[in-house]
Amino acid sequence: MKTSSPKFNPSALLRRLGLEKINDGVFDGEWGGRGPAIESVSPVDGRVIAAVRTASPEDYERVVQRAQAAFATWRAVPAPVRGETVRRLGNALRAAKADLGRLATLESGKIIAEGEGEVQEMIDICDFAVGLSRQLYGLTIASERPSHRLMEQWHPLGLIGIISAFNFPVAVWSWNAALAAVCGNASIWKPSEKTPLTAVAVTRIAQRVCRETGADPAIFSLLVGDGPSVGERLAADRRVPLVSATGSCAMGRRVAAVVASRLGRSLLELGGNNALIVTPSADLGMAARGIFFGAVGTAGQRCTSTRRVFVHESVEGTLRKKLLAAYRSLPIGSPLDPGTLMGPLIDRPSVERYLAAVREVRAQKGRVIFGGEERPDLPGGCYVTPCLAASRADMPLVQEEVFGPLLHLIPYRNFADALAMQNAVPQGLSSAIFTNDYREAETFLSAVGSDCGIANVNTGTSGAEIGGAFGGEKDTGGGRESGSDSWKNYMRRQTNTLNYSSSLPLAQGIVFGE
């Protein structure tokens, strides 16, 4: 394992992205923020990158009112014209990709390739949204009444609250905001308080683009603050018809309850406990690579990270050897170094939770085969070695999402048992099977197979293309974002009956009077 000490001065990067030592964290066309400032501390080396002023209750109120006014005009702009603003947003993100990717790395600790990949995801979703801006189709339905037309239309919904997590500091905003914008809405973003700088940088880019196109910049509003001060307000606010919330299951439970109590809509993208099945016919080299990226990529801090591997007992030894070889040669260190494959965890509490989980492996009579230690030789206190554990499906720890690079290896004998164990957790986000057996692959994807929102064959659990609908079942919250028909979440459907006859027949043949 390699160690490297980051020698990187972020001042020039911050300047290029329009950031200063202390930044306003509230945007509604104007910048402000009268709440207390929070420091963005880099997990790369524990140093403060810059500070951001949070939203006060008065800021919150002003932002919502401004966003309402922006919505009132934006909803009447033709959708393809709205798409032009999003097209330019995609281009502006292309131009800023290297800088924004680097800032995402500095703030979240993900390696440069993944930081840039995150910005690429934003660019991709902008392209997708531009196409959508000409395809917000409704159906025409055969009417049972003569000379009647039955049809549906999709109209803009209103204000979209976007609560995002630290591990995808900008991509999740774009999944929501780009679609919301072409659908005619104004969005209000509450980013993670752990990654406020990337949010300010992205909002500055969106502001510039709106200035160019003449769109009201308050369609991309920003409220930096924590869960209680901003997130809870958005959840409780009747003026916000949809709250899209990405984060832990605990947060989702709270947001869902508050939004439901006012009969609002929530779109929940919550925790995962993703499993991968390796069957006797699998290409074990490919499986090992898929598991390795899934378990240690982003230091195990993806919602789709591979956390459990069910491997057939006949190939367990071989797979384990391949994984051990990969784990032993894993370059851990500064994510700013292009040779690094695993950077730090997000902060010290996260490290403590990870180390406690490794202790739990032993307490629950599992066995640590590799790693699970701190790396005090690296700066900032957030680096660890990934942990490979020989576990059992009945260990309570295996039911939980540990948000770090802890992987449970669990042998199985019958395919049906592997499937049952895979599905026997509260979460239902991502799943995968490595097999060359057609029956196993099809069973895995069938109604009696994986119960997750994402199910893959011969590719891992982690990393999804924007073209598909993204999200999961059970405690993962049931939401779908990004591709396919996820745009429908951001619109209200209206069913229209048009009568072009000179009589008034009623539905179901009801005769009323006469």
Ligand code: NAD
């Ligand atoms: P978190 O739940 O701590 O915070 C997420 C966001 O919710 C933050 O912006 C936070 O301020 C806000 N928040 C917290 N309490 C709130 C409340 N009561 N009301 C409103 N907002 C509140 O999560 P995190 O540590 O930032 O991210 C990691 C978690 O997110 C993991 O569980 C991971 O699986 C999940 N995640 C899921 C997806 C997905 O698409 N399914 C994507 C990324 C992350």
